[in-house]
Amino acid sequence: DIQMTQSPSSLSASVGDRVTITCRASQSISSYLNWYQQKPGKAPKLLISAASSLHSGVPSRFSGSGSGTDFTLTISSLQPEDFATYYCQQSYSIPWTFGQGTKVEIK
Amino acid sequence: EVQLVESGGGLVQPGRSLRLSCAASGFTFDDYAMHWVRQAPGKGLEWVSGISWNSGSIGYADSVKGRFTISRDNAKNSLYLQMNSLRGEDTAFYYCAKDRNSGIATAVIDYWGQGTLVTVSS
Numbered sequence: 063d064i065q066m067t068q069s070p071s072s073l074s075a076s077v078g079d080r081v082t083i084t085c086r087a088s089q090s091i092s093s094y095l096n097w098y099q100q101k102p103g104k105a106p107k108l109l110i111s112a113a114s115s116l117h118s119g120v121p122s123r124f125s126g127s128g129s130g131t132d133f134t135l136t137i138s139s140l141q142p143e144d145f146a147t148y149y150c151q152q153s154y155s156i157p158w159t160f161g162q163g164t165k166v167e168i169k
Numbered sequence: 170e171v172q173l174v175e176s177g178g179g180l181v182q183p184g185r186s187l188r189l190s191c192a193a194s195g196f197t198f199d200d201y202a203m204h205w206v207r208q209a210p211g212k213g214l215e216w217v218s219g220i221s222w223n224s225g226s227i228g229y230a231d232s233v234k235g236r237f238t239i240s241r242d243n244a245k246n247s248l249y250l251q252m253n254s255l256r257g258e259d260t261a262f263y264y265c266a267k268d269r270n271s272g273i274a275t276a277v278i279d280y281w282g283q284g285t286l287v288t289v290s291s
Contacts, residue, residue, distance in 0.1 A: 105281035
C-alpha cells in the first residue's frame with residue numbers, strides 16, 4: 063500500500079497568513095494526488111485534484127503543486143472559514159490512501 | 170444539487186452484521202463510480218470500498234476484505250455496504266461518496282454524504 067505522510071500534523075496561523083502543507087507519498091504517484099478540507103462535524107470537501115486542478119467553486123487562494131512523491135497545498139491568504147483539517151489522498155493505486163491530516167488552527 | 174444520504178448505522182455487537190444504504194440524487198447515478206469511506210471518531214479518513222458505474226470493478230481495503238460487500242442498484246439510485254463479522258475497530262462514521270469518474274481506476278471523490286455512525290460494542 064502507498065503511505066501518505068503529511069506535515070505538519072497541526073499548525074497555528076493568523077488570518078491573512080500564507081500557509082503551506084506538505085504531503086509525501088511512499089512511492090511515486092505521478093500527479094494522482096487530491097486534497098480535501100474537513101470542518102468539525104462535517105463531511106470532507108474536494109479542493110484540488112490531480113495535484114493542481116482546482117475543484118469547481120473553490121476559492122483561488124487555494125493552490126496545489128508537486129508530482130512524483132512530494133506535494134504541497136498552499137493557502138495564499140488564510141481566511142476565517144479556512145480553519146479546518148486538510149487531507150491529501152493518492153488516487154494512483156488501490157487501496158486509495160489518505161494522509162493523517164493537518165489541522166489548521168487560529169493563532 | 171448532489172445529495173447523498175446514508176442510513177442504517179447504529180449500535181451492533183461484535184460479530185454481528187449491519188447493512189448501510191445510501192440514497193443518491195441530483196446527478197445521473199449510473200454514470201459514476203461510488204465509494205464508502207470511514208472515519209473513526211477523532212481520527213483520519215480510511216477508504217473502505219469502491220464500485221464502478223456498472224458494478225464491473227470493485228475494490229476493498231485489506232481491513233474489510235472478505236467481511237464487507239459493496240453493491241449498487243442503479244434503478245434505485247442506491248449504494249449499499251453489507252458489513253459482516255463486525256469488530257470494534259470498525260466503529261466509525263461511514264461516508265457514502267461519489268467519484269468524479271465512472272470507473273474506480275482513479276478515485277477522485279467530488280461529493281460526500283454526511284455520514285452514518287456505526288458503533289461496534291457489546
